[in-house]
Amino acid sequence: MNHLLARFDVRFSNFHLDIDMDVPMSGITAIFGPSGSGKTTLLRCLAGLEHAPNGFMQFGEEVWQDERLGRCLPLYARPIGYVFQEPRLFPHYDVRANLLYGYKRIPVAARRVAPEQVIEILGIGQLLDRRIHKLSGGEQQRVAIGRALLTSPKLLLLDEPLASLDLQRKQELLPFIRQLHEQLRIPVLYVSHGLTEILQLADRVILLKDGHVVGAGTLSEVFTALDFRGILGPHRIGAIMNARVTHHDPQYGLTQLDCMGQPLFVPLQPVAIGQPMRVHILSSDVTLVVGRIDSPTSVLNILEATIVEIREVNHTSVDVLLDIGAPLVASITKKSLVTLGLKHGQRIFTHIKAVALNEELIE
Amino acid sequence: MGTLTDLDLSALWVSVRLATVTVIVLLIVGTPLAWWLAHTRSRLRPIVEAAVALPIVLPPTVLGFYILITLGPYGPLGRLADLSLAFTFTGLVIASVFYSMPFVIQPLQGAFEAVGKAPLEAAWSLRASKLDAFLTVISPIALRGYVSAIVLGFAHTIGEFGVVLMVGGSIPGQTRVLSTTIFEHVETMEYGQAHAIAAVLLTFSFLVLLTVYVVNRRFPIHVS
Known part of the structure; x- marks a missing residue:
C-alpha cells in the first residue's frame, strides 16, 4: 500500500499550516475539519499549487517535493488528478474537448483509464457535444471529475467537489464518486466539511483543526475515538x-x-x-x-x-x-x-x- | 472634395505598415507585461502601471521630444550603436510602441485579471506546461481582450500625430503618415485632399470601435 508522507510548515498572514503526516493511501480518505481549518490549503500544498518553503512530500516511492534537494515538481509534472470546488471547465471547448484535454497530454503507454470507461461511469455520454455553459452544475462537476480521471492519475484530489451543488445534485453525484473509485482503484483524497458525504464515501479520515492534523484512522476508529468528541462536535460521535x-x-x-x-x-x-x-x-x-x-x-x-x-x-x-x-x-x-x-x-x-x-x- | 494622390496612398501604406508592426511588437512585449501586472503582488506594480499609462495624459510632443533625444545621433542609443534612428521608420516604430502601449496593455491586463488563475491551475492539473496552458487555455479565454488590444493599438497608432512629427518628420514613403499628410494639405490650402483623408480616417475609426463593441456583445465568454 502506498503511503503519503507530507511535512509542510507554512505561515500565511492569519493562518499557520503545520502538517506532519504519514497516512496509508488506499480507498477514499476524507480530510475533514471545520471551515478555516486548512483543508484546501493542505490539498493545494500536496498538489504544489501552494509552495511550502521547507516542505517535503512523498507518495509511495516518488518524492514530489524535497526542499533540501531544491526539488519541487510543478503540478503538471505530478501524476495528480485535481477536482476543484468549482468545475473550472474550459469555456471555449465543448465537453468532449474538455474531457480529452489532459488525456491527449499524457503518453499513450501511461493511459490506464479509457474515455469510454469514464463516460460510462459518469453517465455523460449524451453531453459530449454540448457547450459548457449549457450544462447544469452537477453535469459540469461530473465532466470535471472525468477530465481529471482521464489523466490516469496515481492520486485523485477532490476539493469539496459537491460544495457548489444543491442537496439533490449531491445525492446524484455521491454514488458516482464511490463507483469510480471501486472500478478504477485510484486512491482518493476527499476534502469536505460535510459529514454526510464523508459517512457515505470515506474509508479513512484525516481530522484537521487550525492547520494541524489532530487525528487519522479508519472511519470507525475516528468516529468512536473519545478524544475527538471536541473536534467532531457532541452530536456526531x-x-x-x-x-x-x-x-x-x-x-x-x-x-x-x-x-x-x-x-x-x-x-x-x-x-x-x-x-x-x-x-x-x-x-x-x-x-x-x-x-x-x-x-x-x-x-x-x-x-x-x-x-x-x-x-x-x-x-x-x-x-x-x-x-x-x-x-x-x-x-x-x-x-x-x-x-x-x-x-x-x-x-x-x-x-x-x-x-x-x-x-x-x-x- | 479631392481624391487620394499617389503621395497620399504611400502615406496610407506607411501608416498601415507602422500600425501593424507596432501592434505585433506590443503583443509580444505586452503579453508578459500585462500578465505580470494582472497577477503580481509586487510593490512595483503601481509604478509600472503609471509608467504604462503615461502616454494617455502626456502631451505627445513631450514623449516625442524625449524619444527624439534618445534616438538621435548624440543620444545614448545613437552613441552606442553609432547610428541615428531619428527620422527613420524604425525610429517611428519605437516611438509608436511607447505611445500606443497603454492601449494594448490595459485591455490585456483587464482580460487576464478577469480570467484569473483558476483556469490556469486547472490546465496544469491536466498536465499542460505553463506555455501550453497559456496558449491553449488563457489566451482563448482572454480572446476579447486581445481583440480590443489589437484594434485599439492599431487605431491609436494610425491616429498619432505629435509624436510622429517630432520623431519621424514627414519624409514621403518613409515617415510620412496619413495624419501628417492631412496637416500638410491644410498648410498648403489643399482642402479637398485633406477632406478625402480625413473622411477615410473618420470612417476607419468609427468602424474600428464598432467592431470592438460588436465583438464584445456577440462573443461573451462564459467563464464558469
Missing part, C-alpha cells in the same frame, strides 16, 4: 458500522440488517437483500441496560456489548466506549454510571433507539 440487508418487513415498514452478527432494525430501506449499508449510531441514542430485561420493551434493537473505556465528558455526563464486534459509544449521565456500577470489561446490553441512515444523515 457514536459509531459508523458497515451492515448488510438481510430482510424486509413491509407490513411494519422495517428493514432488518446484519450488524456484526447481531440483528438491527431500521425503517424500510429501498436496498436489495444482501447489499451493504453504512449506518451511523449517535452516542446519545444508545442506552445501557445491565442484564437482559425480561419484561417487554418497545426498543427493537438490543445488542450485547462489552465496556472498553469510560471517560468523563463534563460534570454531568460520561462517554462509554463499547465493543459490539465494532466500537460503539454511548453517552450517559454520571449518575447512571454510578447507580448501575458500570466498569471496564463488564458485559451489558445496549438499547439503540434510532439508527441514522445514509439518506437521513443530512445536516
Whole structure:
C-alpha cells in the first residue's frame, strides 16, 4: 500500500499550516475539519499549487517535493488528478474537448483509464457535444471529475467537489464518486466539511483543526475515538458500522440488517437483500441496560456489548466506549454510571433507539 | 472634395505598415507585461502601471521630444550603436510602441485579471506546461481582450500625430503618415485632399470601435 508522507510548515498572514503526516493511501480518505481549518490549503500544498518553503512530500516511492534537494515538481509534472470546488471547465471547448484535454497530454503507454470507461461511469455520454455553459452544475462537476480521471492519475484530489451543488445534485453525484473509485482503484483524497458525504464515501479520515492534523484512522476508529468528541462536535460521535440487508418487513415498514452478527432494525430501506449499508449510531441514542430485561420493551434493537473505556465528558455526563464486534459509544449521565456500577470489561446490553441512515444523515 | 494622390496612398501604406508592426511588437512585449501586472503582488506594480499609462495624459510632443533625444545621433542609443534612428521608420516604430502601449496593455491586463488563475491551475492539473496552458487555455479565454488590444493599438497608432512629427518628420514613403499628410494639405490650402483623408480616417475609426463593441456583445465568454 502506498503511503503519503507530507511535512509542510507554512505561515500565511492569519493562518499557520503545520502538517506532519504519514497516512496509508488506499480507498477514499476524507480530510475533514471545520471551515478555516486548512483543508484546501493542505490539498493545494500536496498538489504544489501552494509552495511550502521547507516542505517535503512523498507518495509511495516518488518524492514530489524535497526542499533540501531544491526539488519541487510543478503540478503538471505530478501524476495528480485535481477536482476543484468549482468545475473550472474550459469555456471555449465543448465537453468532449474538455474531457480529452489532459488525456491527449499524457503518453499513450501511461493511459490506464479509457474515455469510454469514464463516460460510462459518469453517465455523460449524451453531453459530449454540448457547450459548457449549457450544462447544469452537477453535469459540469461530473465532466470535471472525468477530465481529471482521464489523466490516469496515481492520486485523485477532490476539493469539496459537491460544495457548489444543491442537496439533490449531491445525492446524484455521491454514488458516482464511490463507483469510480471501486472500478478504477485510484486512491482518493476527499476534502469536505460535510459529514454526510464523508459517512457515505470515506474509508479513512484525516481530522484537521487550525492547520494541524489532530487525528487519522479508519472511519470507525475516528468516529468512536473519545478524544475527538471536541473536534467532531457532541452530536456526531457514536459509531459508523458497515451492515448488510438481510430482510424486509413491509407490513411494519422495517428493514432488518446484519450488524456484526447481531440483528438491527431500521425503517424500510429501498436496498436489495444482501447489499451493504453504512449506518451511523449517535452516542446519545444508545442506552445501557445491565442484564437482559425480561419484561417487554418497545426498543427493537438490543445488542450485547462489552465496556472498553469510560471517560468523563463534563460534570454531568460520561462517554462509554463499547465493543459490539465494532466500537460503539454511548453517552450517559454520571449518575447512571454510578447507580448501575458500570466498569471496564463488564458485559451489558445496549438499547439503540434510532439508527441514522445514509439518506437521513443530512445536516 | 479631392481624391487620394499617389503621395497620399504611400502615406496610407506607411501608416498601415507602422500600425501593424507596432501592434505585433506590443503583443509580444505586452503579453508578459500585462500578465505580470494582472497577477503580481509586487510593490512595483503601481509604478509600472503609471509608467504604462503615461502616454494617455502626456502631451505627445513631450514623449516625442524625449524619444527624439534618445534616438538621435548624440543620444545614448545613437552613441552606442553609432547610428541615428531619428527620422527613420524604425525610429517611428519605437516611438509608436511607447505611445500606443497603454492601449494594448490595459485591455490585456483587464482580460487576464478577469480570467484569473483558476483556469490556469486547472490546465496544469491536466498536465499542460505553463506555455501550453497559456496558449491553449488563457489566451482563448482572454480572446476579447486581445481583440480590443489589437484594434485599439492599431487605431491609436494610425491616429498619432505629435509624436510622429517630432520623431519621424514627414519624409514621403518613409515617415510620412496619413495624419501628417492631412496637416500638410491644410498648410498648403489643399482642402479637398485633406477632406478625402480625413473622411477615410473618420470612417476607419468609427468602424474600428464598432467592431470592438460588436465583438464584445456577440462573443461573451462564459467563464464558469
